[in-house]
Amino acid sequence: MSWDHVWIDVNIATMDPDNSAAYGAITDAAIAVKDGKIAWLGPRKELPDFDVFDMPVYRGRGGWITPGLIDAHTHLVFAGNRANEFEMRLEGASYEDIARAGGGIISTVNACREAEEAELFDLGRQRLNALAKEGVTTVEIKSGYGLNTETEVKLLKVARELGRNHHVDVKTTFLGAHAIPPEYKHDTEAYVDLVINEMLPAVIEQNLADAADVFCENIAFNLDQTERVLTAAKTAGLEIKLHAEQLSNMGGSTMAAKLGAKSVDHIEYLDEAGVKALAESGTCATLLPGAFYFLRETKMPPIELLRQYNVPIVVASDFNPGSSPICSTLLMLNMACTLFKLTPEEALKGITVNAAKALGIEQNVGMLAQGMQADFCLWDIATPAQLAYAYGVNPCKDVVKNGVLVHQ
Numbered sequence: 001m002s003w004d005h006v007w008i009d010v011n012i013a014t015m016d017p018d019n020s021a022a023y024g025a026i027t028d029a030a031i032a033v034k035d036g037k038i039a040w041l042g043p044r045k046e047l048p049d050f051d052v053f054d055m056p057v058y059r060g061r062g063g064w065i066t067p068g069l070i071d072a073h074t075h076l077v078f079a080g081n082r083a084n085e086f087e088m089r090l091e092g093a094s095y096e097d098i099a100r101a102g103g104g105i106i107s108t109v110n111a112c113r114e115a116e117e118a119e120l121f122d123l124g125r126q127r128l129n130a131l132a133k134e135g136v137t138t139v140e141i142k143s144g145y146g147l148n149t150e151t152e153v154k155l156l157k158v159a160r161e162l163g164r165n166h167h168v169d170v171k172t173t174f175l176g177a178h179a180i181p182p183e184y185k186h187d188t189e190a191y192v193d194l195v196i197n198e199m200l201p202a203v204i205e206q207n208l209a210d211a212a213d214v215f216c217e218n219i220a221f222n223l224d225q226t227e228r229v230l231t232a233a234k235t236a237g238l239e240i241k242l243h244a245e246q247l248s249n250m251g252g253s254t255m256a257a258k259l260g261a262k263s264v265d266h267i268e269y270l271d272e273a274g275v276k277a278l279a280e281s282g283t284c285a286t287l288l289p290g291a292f293y294f295l296r297e298t299k300m301p302p303i304e305l306l307r308q309y310n311v312p313i314v315v316a317s318d319f320n321p322g323s324s325p326i327c328s329t330l331l332m333l334n335m336a337c338t339l340f341k342l343t344p345e346e347a348l349k350g351i352t353v354n355a356a357k358a359l360g361i362e363q364n365v366g367m368l369a370q371g372m373q374a375d376f377c378l379w380d381i382a383t384p385a386q387l388a389y390a391y392g393v394n395p396c397k398d399v400v401k402n403g404v405l406v407h408q
């Protein structure tokens with residue numbers, strides 16, 4: 001056999017739904033890589049003969065290999081910070097109060113409009129490095145802190161540039177309809193027109209986005225406006241997704257599901273009819289425990305219903321300066337279990353196989369099987385549940401991205 005490299009003395013959490021063991025596990029396993037793909041994986045004793053002098057053989061010392069982690073919802077390109085609002089909330093103001101008073105998303109918009117591309121790139125790279133150290137190999141980055149064509153394009157360009165300059169793959173999402181900018185405060189419809197008729201065409205023309213998103217909420221865009229933007233984006237060839245049912249039940253999830261959205265995200269206020277709609281369309285439900293925690297929310301997302309209707313559950317960091325300033329995908333595993341009572345296996349699915357579905361890349365990444373892209377991590381852990389159980393000492397030992405060992 002001629003491979004590029006082989007790993008032995010490992011256990012593998014394949015996360016492959018066709019493998020009925022918990023985590024799709026194969027213990028005492030081996031995995032071989034060739035041309036950026038998984039050429040072979042299975043029990044060590046079935047590993048075909050190969051010449052040990054022909055290729056590097058890595059020993060995992062009994063650790064676990066998982067798919068490279070996928071953070072399917074972040075806003076990681078932004079300038080400034082909102083520590084002042086954190087203080088205000090601790091003194092009694094709510095996230096909604098601050099947004100209505102012109103703070104919140106708009107304060108980050110002001111910082112982003114002023115920031116140079118190079119500064120945004122540098123900040124983005126530091127954050128990407130932090131995620132990559134924890135085993136993240138694919139990340140989604142949204143715009144949404146520009147709210148004018150120039151700055152939305154700038155943010156998406158930076159996100160694309162980060163993807164070109166980092167081993168982490170970047171999927172970009174246009175979120176021009178994130179909030180209503182002050183200059184359109186009294187004419188939201190005109191802002192929606194601008195998003196559809198000016199921003200979206202600019203983004204499409206420069207191939208800056210893979211998907212589009214909207215914040216459907218009483219402090220942002222109503223159902224009709226949301227539907228208009230999503231329909232235009234879909235017609236333009238983008239995947240669609242939605243910030244939905246975070247602070248109230250607006251019916252955004254059902255509408256987005258009917259339009260074929262890849263995911264609806266937050267969903268604390270999602271009801272049974274909404275869950276059913278997701279199940280019918282194959283739309284993923286993305287849980288954002290970082291925002292739930294940081295905003296001290298109390299309304300739980302409908303976990304039991306999601307299970308009952310077999311809706312793929314995704315877990316993501318939602319890393320952003322306002323509602324989730326937590327740049328850690330691994331910590332989300334712990335929070336998804338402690339706050340939402342997901343099992344560690346459900347949580348790990350949420351940042352691997354289901355996260356890939358939410359980004360439409362499940363044919364290539366998110367689980368480990370022959371022919372899949374060789375994106376995987378070696379962890380210094382005795383059981384996969386340890387990834388969700390403890391936090392603080394990073395157990396990520398090695399990362400293989402596109403078949404190349406990038407971090408040791």
Ligand SMILES: N=CN[C@@H](CCC(=O)O)C(=O)O
Pocket residue numbers: 104105108215243246291318320321322323324
């Ligand atoms: N909910 C809307 N958007 C972001 C928050 C952005 C912000 O507060 O800056 C979120 O996903 O939580």
Ligand SMILES: [Zn+2]
Pocket residue numbers: 073074075243318320
């Ligand atoms: Zn978000």
